[in-house]
Structure formats: C-alpha cells, structure tokens
Amino acid sequence: MKVRQIGAVAAASVLALSLTACSDSAKDGGTGGGSGKAFKVGIKFDQPGLGLKEGSKYTGFDVDVATYVAKELGHAAGDIQFVQAPSAQRETLISTGQVDMVVATYSITDKRKAQVSFGGPYFIAGQDLLVRADDTAIKGPDSLTGKKLCSVTGSTSAQNVKDKVPGVQLQEFGTYSECVTALVSKGVDALTTDNTILAGYAAQDQYKGKLKVVGAPFSEERYGIGLKKGDKATCEKVNTAIAKMISSGEWQKAVDTNLGPAGFKVDAATNPPKQDACA
Numbered sequence: 086m087k088v089r090q091i092g093a094v095a096a097a098s099v100l101a102l103s104l105t106a107c108s109d110s111a112k113d114g115g116t117g118g119g120s121g122k123a124f125k126v127g128i129k130f131d132q133p134g135l136g137l138k139e140g141s142k143y144t145g146f147d148v149d150v151a152t153y154v155a156k157e158l159g160h161a162a163g164d165i166q167f168v169q170a171p172s173a174q175r176e177t178l179i180s181t182g183q184v185d186m187v188v189a190t191y192s193i194t195d196k197r198k199a200q201v202s203f204g205g206p207y208f209i210a211g212q213d214l215l216v217r218a219d220d221t222a223i224k225g226p227d228s229l230t231g232k233k234l235c236s237v238t239g240s241t242s243a244q245n246v247k248d249k250v251p252g253v254q255l256q257e258f259g260t261y262s263e264c265v266t267a268l269v270s271k272g273v274d275a276l277t278t279d280n281t282i283l284a285g286y287a288a289q290d291q292y293k294g295k296l297k298v299v300g301a302p303f304s305e306e307r308y309g310i311g312l313k314k315g316d317k318a319t320c321e322k323v324n325t326a327i328a329k330m331i332s333s334g335e336w337q338k339a340v341d342t343n344l345g346p347a348g349f350k351v352d353a354a355t356n357p358p359k360q361d362a363c364a
C-alpha cells in the first residue's frame with residue numbers, strides 16, 4: 086500500500102511538472118492569436134440560442150456576449166475556455182475561482198449578490214411556461230395547481246413558482262434539457278424558466294410541433310455577468326463593454342443571429358437594458 090502511494094505521488098509530480106512545462110511553452114509560443122493564458126467563462130452547454138456546446142463548437146447569445154466582453158477586457162477569443170455552469174453551481178464556480186466570469190442566463194438577484202458581484206444587465210427576459218403543443222389547460226402559473234411542473238435546482242424559476250404556486254408538484258432537475266425530455270415523455274406537464282430558453286427548445290428540429298411556449302411572462306429576469314464578489318474594477322469594465330456592444334450594433338446582431346431563428350420576440354420596452362452601477 087505504502088509503495089503504491091509513493092508511486093502515485095511520484096506519478097502526480099511528473100504530471101504536474103509536464104503540465105507546468107506545457108503551459109509555459111504555450112505562453113512562449115503564443116499560438117492561436119492569444120497570450121496563452123486561459124480566460125475561463127461559465128456558460129450553459131445545453132440551451133440552444135443562448136449557450137450550446139456541439140462538439141468543440143460553442144454558440145448562442147451568451148457565448149457572443151461573453152466573447153465580446155472578454156475581448157474588451159483584453160482576452161483574445163482563442164484564450165477563452167468555456168466551462169459548463171449549471172444553474173446551481175454558478176456562485177460556487179465564481180467564488181472558488183474555477184471560472185473568471187459567468188455568462189449563463191444568470192439573473193441578478195439580491196440573494197446571489199451576497200455571494201457574487203454582477204456586471205450588467207445585458208438582457209431582460211421573463212419567466213414563462215413550456216407545454217406540449219396539444220395542451221390547452223395550462224395558460225399561466227394560475228393553472229398549475231395539481232400539475233407536474235419541472236424546473237432546475239438553484240434557478241430563480243424554481244424559487245418563483247414555489248413562492249407563487251404552493252400547490253404545484255415541482256420536480257427539480259440539474260439542467261433544463263432534462264426537463265424537456267420529461268415533458269415530451271409526459272413525465273411532467275410543463276417546464277418553467279425564462280422565455281428565451283423555452284423558445285430555443287420549442288424551435289429545435291426534434292421538438293417542432295410537439296412543444297409550445299405559453300407566452301405570458303410572469304417575472305423580470307435581468308441577465309448579469311457574474312464576477313468575484315467585490316471586483317468593482319472588472320464590473321466597471323464589463324459594464325463599459327456591454328454598453329459598447331449595444332451602441333455599436335453588435336448586441337442587436339447577436340440577438341438577431343441567436344434568438345431570431347426561434348422566432349423569439351425581444352421585449353423592446355425593457356431591451357436593450359441600461360447597466361446597473363457597480364457596487
């Protein structure tokens with residue numbers, strides 16, 4: 086046992102050494118147009134139109150916002166490393182330094198502000214419901230009593246329905262795509278989260294004609310960029326970058342490219358938003 090442990094330690098040291106060597110040479114080499122130092126950004130991996138990973142390709146509005154903001158902060162696109170940030174893990178990923186920022190349909194809330202800081206908002210969405218296309222009974226949160234509803238752990242969506250509809254049977258999963266699967270197979274009657282996310286699923290080829298968004302939003306979700314708590318300097322740079330993305334027309338372009346194909350109607354009364362002052 087002892088011998089094996091020593092062996093493991095030795096192997097780990099060799100690995101650590103070679104990893105160090107690797108990152109050093111990457112820095113010196115300067116390949117891919119970046120400085121070689123990774124800038125880690127937490128995004129969703131399973132939300133079409135927002136944050137979607139397909140092989141080694143990342144697409145979506147959050148990906149475009151993250152790439153634009155990172156560039157303004159001095160990080161080349163080639164230096165960005167996308168990390169999966171499920172709803173319940175976002176605060177931890179930021180506070181432990183596993184990511185440098187989170188751009189993942191991440192609503193700014195007072196509760197979250199106790200653990201992280203937010204740049205933004207860069208988009209205003211609203212909570213809605215996704216149901217099967219032939220469902221005529223569910224028209225809003227008021228028609229959910231006794232129904233099986235799905236949402237995601239650690240999201241504002243789950244918390245809001247618990248507060249608003251105490252009679253609902255809420256099933257919480259780790260990701261929204263798991264809820265979509267349950268909705269299609271009739272394991273649940275509805276899925277609730279932001280209308281942006283729901284529109285992306287409803288428009289996916291495999292769900293076309295099978296699912297529909299109810300279309301009566303019942304909350305305001307202000308998407309922020311999550312940063313280490315108290316990093317006011319970065320927050321201010323992030324806000325400047327978002328404002329530039331909006332004034333340059335790049336924000337509208339990203340909206341059209343990513344949310345347009347799903348036929349998502351952006352609420353022009355609240356978008357594009359003005360950024361909050363950094364605390």
Ligand code: GLU
Pocket residue numbers: 172189190191192237239240241242278279306
């Ligand atoms: N925007 C809401 C939130 O931050 C719901 C979407 C999500 O879970 O990412 O909780």
